Amino acid sequence: MDSPWSAALTGMLTGAALIIAIGAQNAYVLRQGIKRSHVLPIVAIxxxxxAVLIAAGVGGMGAIVAAAPGxxxxxxxxxxxxxxxxxxxxARRALHGEHLDVAGGLGPTSLKAAVLTxxxxxxxxxxxxLDTLVFLGSVATSHAERRWWFWAGASAASVIWFSGLGFGARLLGPLFAKPGAWRVLDGVIAAVMVTLGVSLAAG
Incomplete structure (x- = not known):
């Protein structure tokens, strides 16, 4: 019989597999972590x-989303x-090194701007x-009355990943003391964002 801890572990591993994949959100959290700029609110958001989206999926919202392709x-x-x-x-920052501040990264970011982004x-x-409401919601239903343990595990995976990414990024600080490193990072971020945006529109 499915135990609470088994459901939680499945949720953690399944959630981690989806969250850890390189994407726009992770790239943004990494950049802000290196800058040490509003890391706590960004990680919390x-x-x-x-957690909210996965809870909605576990609660059955996935069927509504699947039925509303528009x-x-x-x-x-x-x-x-x-x-x-x-x-x-x-890309513009990478090319021109705009507002470069070697000690704090590329220019200050207001809390409001960081939160909205x-x-x-x-x-x-x-x-x-699709990942949280539909996929994780569907997997959670296989755990029946233990599905909320599955939610707890998947949510814990998110907390652990974003905390590690955001607060652990400061260990890269010595590397990014050089202006050129920021330009390389922003070049990579530009490539990731544009690629994801174009593929999203095309798909």
Whole structure:
């Protein structure tokens, strides 16, 4: 019989497999972590958003999302424009080294801007709804009355990953004391964002 700990472990491993994949949200958290800029609220937003979305999936919202392809399509196009736009800005920073501050990264970011950007990366990604509401929600149903233990495990995976990524990124600080390292990072981020945005629109 499925035990609570078994359901939680399955949820943690399944959630981790989806969350750890390289993507726009992870790239943003990494960059802010290296800058040591508003890391706690950004990590909290990402982890809490995952917990809410997974809970909605476990609670049965996945069927509604699956039945509303128009909603996913709308989010897809808004998300694609956002990703490409952010990618262009990152490319501009990489090319010109704008507002370069070697000690603190590339220019200060206000808390409001950091929070809104984190929310956009999370909630304007159509894949997050398919992954959390539909996929994780469906897997959770196989655990019947233990499905909320599955949710706890998947949510814990999100907290552990984003905390490690955001707060652990500061260990890269010595490397990014050099202006050239920031330009390389932003170049990589630009490539990731534009690629994801274009593939999102094309798909």
């Amino acid at each position: 990402c982890a809490l958003s995952d 909603l996913i399509t709308a989010i897809k196009w808004v998300g694609a424009v956002f990703l490409v736009g952010y990618g262009v800005l990152a 984190a929310l956009a990366f999370t909630w304007l990604n159509p894949h997050v709804y």
